[in-house]
Amino acid sequence: MKLRVNAWMCALLAVSVVLPASAAVTLQGTRIVHDASKGRDVTVKASNVGELPAMTQVWIDDGDSQSRPENVRTPFRLTPAEPRLLQPKQGQAYRLTYALRPSEAPLPTDRESVFYFNLLDIPPKPSDASGKNLLQFAVRTRVKLFHRPAGLPGDARDAAGQLQWRAQADSLQVSNRSAYHVTLSTLSLPDGSKVDVDMIAPGAQVNLPLPAGAVMPTTLKFQWLDDYGTPRDAEAKVGR
16 A cells, blocks of 8 residues: 655644653754766665654655645655655665756756755654544754766865955955855854854855844854855855
8 A cells, every 4th residue: 555645734733832842853964975987876774763664755846945846856865765764763765866858958067056955854742642632743844955077166165165254344255166065154343243154055145134233343253054064164255
């Protein structure tokens, strides 16, 4: 008998939860890098670290977290794609294969592209739930999936250090001239205040507003995340 899950409805439930919920099924890392120079495939591993079986559903989206899984088309194929029931302490490896359809335009070859891998963890119905009102929450894990074409110039490990920072009115303007995405996790000014940061795409120029009352710095410190999701420290000068 096939297992079928309405992933879209469960995903909506997961993202609307305000009460705390914890996932029994966890991923091995916080990001996935598909390096085309190493082949068409990359593998991501999930594990049920809980004490009960858990139903899982996986899919890939192209950046719209609210898109319906059945409507999203990406150049990646997932194996297995069907929902899986993971027993306690059981793992599951998912193979992501870069395989363009004839009707699809190829991805850029001069820079990285980013997609998102989704894993939905649907808890089992308690054995004593008969006749009771029951409210359960599915937990959705969503991590970045980077497609890295073969032959890109430079190295992803050097991209954060090559960011260019400039003063722009009451904002910091950061330019990424590399072929790699740079995910910033924190940015601190000399006075100790923090600036809200995010991922800087290849070739992008982004303005980061300073906190109210903050003085434009001449230097700053920030952390960026490497291919394994590990925070790395860096410093930079701010041009005028």
